[in-house]
Amino acid sequence: MRVGFAGTPEFASTALERIVAAGFTVPLVLTQPDRPAGRGLQLQASAVKQTAIAHGIPVAQPRSLRLDGNYPDEAQAGQAALQAAQLDVLVVAAYGLLLPQWVLDLPRLGCLNIHASLLPRWRGAAPIHRAIEAGDAHTGVTIMQMDAGLDTGAMCLVERLPIAPDDTTASLHDKLAALGAEMIVQALTQAQTAPLPQTPQPLDGITYAHKIAKDEAWLDWSHSAQVLERKLRAFTPFPGGAAQYSGETLKIWQAHAQAQAHNAPPGQVLAADAHGVVVACGSGVLCLTQLQRAGGKRLAAGDFLRGFSLPVGSQLQRP
Template sequence: MSKPLNIIFAGTPDFAAQHLQALINSHHNIVAVYCPPDKPAGRGKKLTACATKQLALANNLVVEQPVNFKATEDQETLANYNADVMVVVAYGLLLPEVILNAPKLGCINVHGSLLPKWRGAAPIQRSLEAGDGQTGVTIMQMDKGLDTGDMILKATCDITPSDTSASLYEKLAALGPEALIDTLSLMATGEHTAEKQDDSLANYAAKLDKAEAELDWSLSANVLDRKVRAYIPWPVAQFTFIDEKQNPQRIRIWQATPLQLAHGKAPGTILTADKKGIVVATGDGALSLTSLQIPGKKPLSVADILNARGHWFTPNTPITGQINE
């Protein structure tokens, strides 16, 4: 077993908390846990601690919550922990160079892609949306760039045709902690090496936007299927249906299947509608919608949707409920 390292951990959501739990279970020493300040949540807008802070407090770990690291006092506080390394997982705050250089071995980051591909905020969603066959996690030495640091270790997993961003998230949340512990073992012995990224192979995983959720039926069925799966659990793919009272109804798509069939219909036309699915013409092929959510309701099977709103989904009419001029 390698020697224990004194570690500062920085992270926010459940994905980060799962990595913190791996460190708690290891022989390493966690000298401090850094989280963003508590934020209002829920209908009452009560200040709520993030998943990482909750786990840290449950294990009697010291928690620090600076707004940022611009204040000299916050920089000095971190430096005074005299850590060997700082582990950063989905923290959400930019680290200035003075912080990156404070620990003896610098700062390392667990990133949810196979760098240099998909640098940025939404690597899991963008890799799925793009149709990648494989993804994984990269442990890298952090520098002042955006996910541009030298790579220490990679762990890979396949992306299956049924994966959503939620299921990929769980895969990487299991893969990342193991890769992190392996990386720390290498760093503790001084045997680790770091490979520079090839910037010419890099692309950017932009943060998801709600506007992207509205589907464009002129795209191919395969592309639309990947978007549906990439946008689960947020923002969830949707289309806007204009009902008989001319009210817009935003209908979310939770499950769909691409079909390779020739139809000769305009994209967005309902081809068939039965308990097996609402089949919609696309720019290439068709998309069978099998689980939908109408406003104010929970997600339901298409069979249940048709029982309640069958008149909304008539074959040879637009899925939007109105003719596009």
């Protein structure tokens, strides 16, 4: 079986590694163009491109695959590469480009997507973040037969995974990446001898995982401590949590909720010591245990307070 692959970040490269290790022929990899990264803003290859190069797999990086779009020359080059690859199937994982119908129709078995949620819950760009933020008890991976809609295709394989109370997006990402890699190899193996199941997605329970915006980092202290704790776990490693104090932005990376009654206004510091910075919330309190000043390092609360004063009664705010 000739398996093309389209993906960009680490989540996708985990699957590509497993597909190659399983012995499938991968004649072509599609990935996003190199992007500036780091303080020097030097161009950096995606995780998928680095994996493909390590295995000697040809790589194409069109900015678009729409033949009538803004980059017709790149789209035509991508079309030529896909046609020459003579694919049986195209596996897609966090690619970052919409696939036009001609791509969906090109491989003999169509396009299979590795999606990190239990569809139809959390269609869209940020399913891992939004599942944690919403307090879901479970998530999982769906191997989906792609169609022209946004994560609307028929489900081929589905596996559930519990979300641990201390899971962050970083830790849950790694679990789901490993699960997705295992499942796509299972799907490809099965597809060699028999058609994959095609179960339409339910019409009930559809939710959308909108892309994470940087300004979502600002914490609204009128929310409950439990909601804010989930938000911080969901926004680790990006964009973290943020609050303002005395004109300075503080980043908040770790915290835990406590069911402590109080009469203080939301955002007020109730205690600050080596155990953490305790902040009043709409209900309960949030104990901040890892913080960071602009341009500084992430520090445990005790170390942070040795260089920055947050006296009891201080008011943390958002812009």
